[in-house]
Amino acid sequence: MIILLGIVYSCSTPPTPKPRGYFRIGFPEKEYSLTPDALPYQFYRPNYSIIEPYNDPHTGPYDITIRIPENKADIHLSYKQIKGNLAAYTEESRKLAYNHTIKASSIQERLYVNNDQKVFGTIYHIKGNAASPMQFYLTDSAKHFLRGALYIREVPNYDSLQPVIKFIEQDIVKMIETTQWK
Numbered sequence: 001m002i003i004l005l006g007i008v009y010s011c012s013t014p015p016t017p018k019p020r021g022y023f024r025i026g027f028p029e030k031e032y033s034l035t036p037d038a039l040p041y042q043f044y045r046p047n048y049s050i051i052e053p054y055n056d057p058h059t060g061p062y063d064i065t066i067r068i069p070e071n072k073a074d075i076h077l078s079y080k081q082i083k084g085n086l087a088a089y090t091e092e093s094r095k096l097a098y099n100h101t102i103k104a105s106s107i108q109e110r111l112y113v114n115n116d117q118k119v120f121g122t123i124y125h126i127k128g129n130a131a132s133p134m135q136f137y138l139t140d141s142a143k144h145f146l147r148g149a150l151y152i153r154e155v156p157n158y159d160s161l162q163p164v165i166k167f168i169e170q171d172i173v174k175m176i177e178t179t180q181w182k
Contacts, residue, residue, distance in 0.1 A: 027167050028070065032174060039064070040079060041146055044178040046171045054078065068171075071164045072153040075172065080145045089145045093122070093137040096149070100130035103156065112138070112176060119179050125169075129156040133165045134172060144181045148172070 032044035035051065039062050045051065046068065054063035054076055062079035080089060098107060105128035112121045121138035134150040150168060152161055 025071075025163050027163075030170070032178075040182050041144060042178075042180045042182060043175045045175060049075075049171075068168065071168065073164065073168050074151045074153065075148055075168075075175075076151065077146060077148045080147075082139065082141075082143055082145050086139060086141060086145065089147070090122075090137060090139070093135070093147050096147075097124040097126065097132075097135045100126050100132060104128040104130045105158075112136075114177070114179075117180050118142075119176075119181070121176070123173075123176065127158065129158050131156055133158075133161075134169055136172070136176060138176065138179055140181050146179070148175075 028046075028048045031047040033047055035042050035045055041062075045066055048068060048070065050067045050069065052065045052067055053059075054065045056063070060079060064077050066075040066077065068074070082089070101107065104126045106126075108125040108127070110123045110125070112119070112123055114120070118140040119138050120141060121136055123136040124134065126133050126135065132149045132151050135148065137145065137147045139145045150165075150172060152164060154161065158165075
């Protein structure tokens with residue numbers, strides 16, 4: 001009788017829901033190759049990425065998107081020639097990065113200097129549920145200016161996107177460290 005009551009009681013309790021989980025994210029092995037020769041800049045990009053023209057009405061001929069389809073990520077790059085307007089370009093880049101302060105919990109700036117290749121710039125690490133977790137600009141301070149921004153095509157949820165952001169940040173750092181002007 002006690003066993004029968006135990007079975008009836010255990011079957012009548014409502015089931016406990018499982019906590020919400022996230023899918024496991026697989027990452028490809030890191031391998032790099034140079035960007036096409038048609039660009040006025042060159043760097044190593046991940047082999048699992050696709051280079052496409054940046055589709056925006058205000059783009060220049062050397063603006064591209066580096067698409068990483070497996071992670072729903074895009075790195076938008078815009079190139080401009082400097083004609084006495086370096087200060088305007090750097091200020092515009094800073095403003096675009098700091099437009100994310102509404103959703104960002106913090107923005108960390110890191111200066112980048114490569115005297116051998118004449119590549120100088122600033123990297124912005126944007127923490128929190130911002131649309132763009134990383135932005136940067138690079139210049140030689142005389143002719144070339146390159147601005148980049150990482151976007152992930154998902155609802156910004158910093159905690160769940162953190163593995164993807166960390167993975168792609170390594171690729172962006174590789175791109176920055178290998179940038180050369182033509």
